[in-house]
Amino acid sequence: MNQGEREAKIAQKPTVIPLSQILGQEKAVDFLKQVIAREKIPHAYLFVGVPGIGKTTAAIALAQILNCENPDNGEGCGRCRSCRQIKSGNFPELVFIEAEGRYIKIEQIRDLDHVLGFKPLVGKYRVSVIRQAETMTEEAANAFLKTLEEPPPGNMLVLTVTDPRDLLPTIVSRCQKVAFRPIPAHLIKKWLVAEKRLSEGDATAVARICNGSLGRAKEIAEGEFLRKRKEYIKGIIDVVQDPPLDSIEKVIQLVGRESKKGYEALDLLAIWKSWYRDLMVIKTTGGDSFLINKDFSGELKKVSKNFTIEMLINSLFLIDQAERDLTGSRNLDLMLENIVLGLKSLSLERGEISSSIRTP
Amino acid sequence: MSLAQGWIFSFDSLLVRNQKHAFSKGLEKNERGITVAIMAYEVLARKWRPQLFSDVVGQEHVTQTLMNAIKAGRLAHAYLFSGARGVGKTSVARILAKAINCVQGEPGIPCNKCHSCIEIMNGSSVDVQEIDGASNRGIDEIRELRENIKFMPSSSKYRVYIIDEVHMLTLPAFNALLKTLEEPPAHVKFIFATTEPHKVPATILSRCQRFDFRRIPFAQIVEQIKKISAEEDLKISDAGIALIARHAEGSMRDAESLLDQVVSYTGPNVEDKQIAEILGIVDRDIIFEASLAILEGSSKRCLDIVEKIYEYGYDIREFYRALMDQFRNLLVSQVGSIEDLPDILDSEKEELRKQAKMAGTQKLQQALNVLIAKEQNLRLTSHPRLILETIMVKLCQIGEVLSFDDLLSKIEALERRLLSSHTVHPETRGGQLSEPAPTWEAEKRTAKGPERGSAPLEKEDWEGFLMHLSGKNHAMANVLKEWSFVSGAGDSLEIKKGGNSFSASYLDEPDRYERLAAYCREFFNRDLKIKLLEGEKISNKKRSTGSTSKAEDVDSGKRGQSNLPKSVRNVVEAFQGEIITDKQ
Secondary structure, three states: OOOOHHHHHHHHOOOOHHHOOOOHHHHHHHHHHHHHHOOOOOOEEEEOOOOOOOOOHHHHHHHHHHHHOOOOEEEEEOOHHHHHHHOOOOOEEEEEEEOOOOEEOOHHHOOOOOOOOOOOOOOOEEEEEEOOOEEEEEHHHHHHHHHHHHHOOOOEEEEEEEEHOOOHHHHHHOEEEEEEEOOHHHHHHHHHHHHHHHHHHHHHHHHHHHHOHHHHHHHHHHHHHHHHHHHHHHHHHHHHHOOOOHHHHHHHHHHHOOOHHHHHHHHHHHHHHHHHHHHHHHHHHOOOOOOOOOHHHHHHHHHHHHHOHHHHHHHHHHHHHHHHHHHHOOOOHHHHHHHHOOOOOOOOOOOOOOHHHOOO | OHHHHHHHHHHHHHHHHHHHHHHHHHHHHHHOOOOOOOOOOOOHHHHOOOOOHHHHHHHHHHHHHHHHHHHHHHOEEEEEEOOOOOOOHHHHHHHHHHHOOOOOOOOOOOHHHHHHHHHHHHHOOOOOEEEOOOOOOOOHHHHHHHHOOOOOOOOOOOEEEEOOOOHHHHHHHHHHHHHHHOOOOOOOOEEEOOOOHHHOOOOOOOOOOOEEEEOOHHHHHHHHHHHHHHOOOOEEHHHHHHHHHHOOOOOHHHHHHHHHHHHHOOEEEOOOOHHHHHHHHOHHHHHHHHHHHHHHOOOHHHHHHHHHHHHHOOOOOHHHHHHHHHHHHHHHHOOOOOOOOOOOOOHHHHHHHHHHHHOOHHHHHHHHHHHHHHHHHHOOOOOOHHHHHHHHHHHHHOOOOOOHHHHHHHHHHHHHHHHHHOOOHHHHHHHHHHOOHHHHHHHHHOOOOOOOOOOOOOOOHHHHHHHHHHHHHHHHHHHHHHOOOEEEEOOOEEEOOOOHHHHOHHHHHHHHHHHHHHHHHHHHOOEEEEEEEEOOOOOOHHHHOOOOOOOOHOOOOHHHHHHHHHHHHHHHHHOOOOOOOOOO
């Protein structure tokens, strides 16, 4: 269980849609269209943004436009041979490099180098997409530098990355950066209501919890996350009030004991984080204008009396830290116990700690 | 057999690499001239790669030295170029290779016309090989290189090996290179380029002439971009160029790719606003709004601002960096002068000063501390927005901060009040206040030390002293706890050593004894002569038989332990524990 795998999961299965239909990326799309219109096409792009917001989709659309035989107003026609091949995933000059296991290895980069040495067979451009370029090992990244600076003609390299600071500065400096922004919550909400038939309340919560990533929103909407959300929120209210042993037992029950509990725990922490964040918002502003869990605003107001702002701030940092620790392979139950006890100590109403510890 | 095969194979692969390179370059050249362009557009950074020493920007200390060396015929056989990305290492390496092999031009100035120069520029020269150290990093590649070095150059004066990203060679590869690098044949020159010279072994470094490339100064980047935009017919304002140059952080290639990116979006007429948009530079107004909200402690406005940033699509980490810069600027404007800071617009200075004055140095410093401490959290989190909100609210929680001067004056006032109620001679107080030492003395007397002049010390006083000591010197206090107080009449103090043979000699060192005397003086407020009495030596045997002889000098908790097993007693002693129930 690690964050990287999860991000890979979110970013999976890019769809083939025209550039202009990519949700919420008007600026990036506009930029790319301008570049194509001016025919000033560089050899290396760095698409920056969180997973699941359309970076790879944009790269594919770009490949389509560049190779289309009769491009129509900056879009692929969808009828010519290369357009159809791209649509069906058979276009030979669209190359994906992805982490094998946890990393992109130097052999993969050498293989790519080898492929780039040949002229594109079909179409005009070979587009090579290096997905989650931050997973390149140090050796791979260095081996890539020369190619990235001066690839053979007819090649375009697109790297996608969440945070360019995770890459070598020498890699970043060789690419043109295109920022993909988190998709605005209202767009995701609309999409969830329209496509996934979610209720308003659920859609609001999902749209705000998914960090602007459509991929994550999709994953949430299709999974059991929504059902779990209510359960987990009730859980956190109880956890803070119950005696420690009960609450630890409760949390371990909540995430279940099956093999998927790593994912469950991540969801749990994400929801708890949103809960504490809402408490903080209520505590500091008094209003409920931008709550994540708007449907729980009554409970939030009631519970918020048990905390000081300082406690909420520390709780948020605590959960965030726990989330990161969880992505390493630590002892999950121990971690959960730790976070529960930590959160309990950061509340005015702690339950009866001394009496419950004596109880076997 | 297998060795020979390996050799042939690798030699082969080298040839293939060269041909591949030549092939692709040739293609490019053809297209540039005639027919349908595959990649007609060449990015500015490649197009404007310097071809003469005089074209290289900001590295005069390197280029001048190299030109002089060529003119004087004092060429080293190996060079190492180090420096940040995009400052000209590879370019200078190529120019150097051309310059020493050029047949027509003046010494130090390649003609860029002769056969040799053109071959090198195409990357098709057999004698000048550019090797990617990161892809060919193993010992086998270096062995292959060593085999080839023996051959004389085919048409030029020198065989030049340019190894780029040399820091990625493996350690065995480096070591295999050492002998060759120290005394290569006269016709061979090595040029290494790297961004990370600290990863290159010292044995390699000492065999090379090393040139450190500087980050290119802001002004020279601006100048070069002006030159490029004039040549490329681009209309771009000075402020826009400054924006790009600042974002490039001393790297010419970064500056050129940014310019490229901006132009590919806007076309030849570039507006400043578009530059800011493409570079993702956060609007200054939002930054000022944010710092004001934080300084005024308005969490609600902070949350509003985060919402705004998020909806607008700014990178949250980018915003955070800008916010840090802002607080840094505020702090600078409070403690020094912001007039000389180049990256602050005149129009902003007034507002900066106003906010800084409102906050005060202490508060700014505290805010900056929080920002720095929590940067890591923001970098690593999977929910940057939530964490940004949390940090902003935390910043708002920094209340009014008292400066040290204020604190000191408050303490002084408090001290004065205390003195007036406790000291015996209130009339001398005014005179004493200006001198800190007597005041300190007076305060101490009231606070802790026994007030009796030279009255005999009691056991309680000794225990009080031990308490005091454990705060100052824990080790000594632990030893003395084992010892016992005998008597303390007048100016002398008698203590008896404990039975533990290890600690018995603790105070035999004059240094420690002095320190104990000093502690006593500090606590009892008088000079005491400390006499150490030998305690009974208790042999291990005696202890284990349960002798009660030491019972008198240990406290009551330990008294019952003498019949316990030795191991238990040791534990109790080591942790200074107590046996509560004894089930024996």
